[in-house]
Amino acid sequence: MIVPIKQIITKAKAGKYAVGAFNTSNLEITMAIVRAAVQEKSPVIIQTSESAIKYSNLKTIFGVITNLANTVGKSVPIAIHLDHGKNWPIVKDCINVGYNSVHMDASEKDYATNVRMSKQAAVAAHKKGIWCQAELGSILGKEGMVKLETGEINMKDLMTDPQQAIDFVAKTKVDTLAISVGTIHGHFKGIEKVDQRRLKKIVASVKVPLVLHGGSGLQTKVFKQAIKNGVSVINIDTNLRLAFKKALIKHVDTNRDTSMVDPRKILAPSTEAMQAEVVKTIRIFGSKNKA
Numbered sequence: 636m637i638v639p640i641k642q643i644i645t646k647a648k649a650g651k652y653a654v655g656a657f658n659t660s661n662l663e664i665t666m667a668i669v670r671a672a673v674q675e676k677s678p679v680i681i682q683t684s685e686s687a688i689k690y691s692n693l694k695t696i697f698g699v700i701t702n703l704a705n706t707v708g709k710s711v712p713i714a715i716h717l718d719h720g721k722n723w724p725i726v727k728d729c730i731n732v733g734y735n736s737v738h739m740d741a742s743e744k745d746y747a748t749n750v751r752m753s754k755q756a757a758v759a760a761h762k763k764g765i766w767c768q769a770e771l772g773s774i775l776g777k778e779g780m781v782k783l784e785t786g787e788i789n790m791k792d793l794m795t796d797p798q799q800a801i802d803f804v805a806k807t808k809v810d811t812l813a814i815s816v817g818t819i820h821g822h823f824k825g826i827e828k829v830d831q832r833r834l835k836k837i838v839a840s841v842k843v844p845l846v847l848h849g850g851s852g853l854q855t856k857v858f859k860q861a862i863k864n865g866v867s868v869i870n871i872d873t874n875l876r877l878a879f880k881k882a883l884i885k886h887v888d889t890n891r892d893t894s895m896v897d898p899r900k901i902l903a904p905s906t907e908a909m910q911a912e913v914v915k916t917i918r919i920f921g922s923k924n925k926a
């Protein structure tokens with residue numbers, strides 16, 4: 636059932652476990668996330684990126700998520716969140732359509748602009764009684780990886796400064812903070828680390844719940860340590876994509892010459908694989924039976 640995100644995250648922070656925030660862009664991924672949450676009796680956050688909204692239409696994907704959450708998922712707490720809203724019009728549209736939380740990501744801008752844009756989003760979100768996430772420090776993607784490897788940029792310079800975080804949260808009044816502590820968007824097994832010392836410093840500096848992005852590809856023990864150190868929300872996208880693709884290739888390959896043409900049947904193993912991936916993640920994060 637759709638509930639205010641405050642309810643989900645406040646309980647996670649107090650209980651010292653993390654809630655998974657899983658990205659969706661269509662019916663199948665959303666079904667996989669909701670079914671896994673019900674199976675594990677776990678709260679979940681279902682989130683859409685700006686590109687997922689462009690792909691599926693805001694009202695359509697919002698309808699898919701809320702309808703599934705309030706029917707199939709009626710026994711578990713579910714919240715809808717905008718992931719990496721970089722453009723104010725989209726952030727505003729999500730607030731108005733009924734999202735439970737929005738991420739105003741102005742982390743690529745200079746500090747003063749990041750403060751101004753995050754504050755503006757927080758004010759608008761709070762008027763609707765919902766939460767606002769902002770981001771301090773840079774969480775790289777694939778292009779950033781190349782710059783890191785060539786030495787053009789240094790990971791340390793991108794990470795969240797604990798002292799600056801105090802000032803940022805005080806000025807913006809955001810409810811959750813996305814931090815940069817070494818993770819990267821996408822899947823880079825064996826390369827990604829979490830600067831746990833920095834994470835602990837940030838936790839000691841600010842009271843707001845912290846969000847770890849770029850979680851896919853991290854080892855179980857790294858997740859557990861980050862949660863122990865105080866992370867309350869962890870974003871997962873790539874791991875579901877990998878599960879989807881792997882199951883699809885296998886299924887299509889074995890059924891190439893059969894009469895199977897129903898897209899629902901073609902996609903079923905992929906949906907099941909994503910559900911299994913969400914279940915696995917929920918168990919690592921400790922949110923099983925916390926519904």
Ligand SMILES: [Zn+2]
Pocket residue numbers: 719774820848849870
């Ligand atoms: Zn992210």
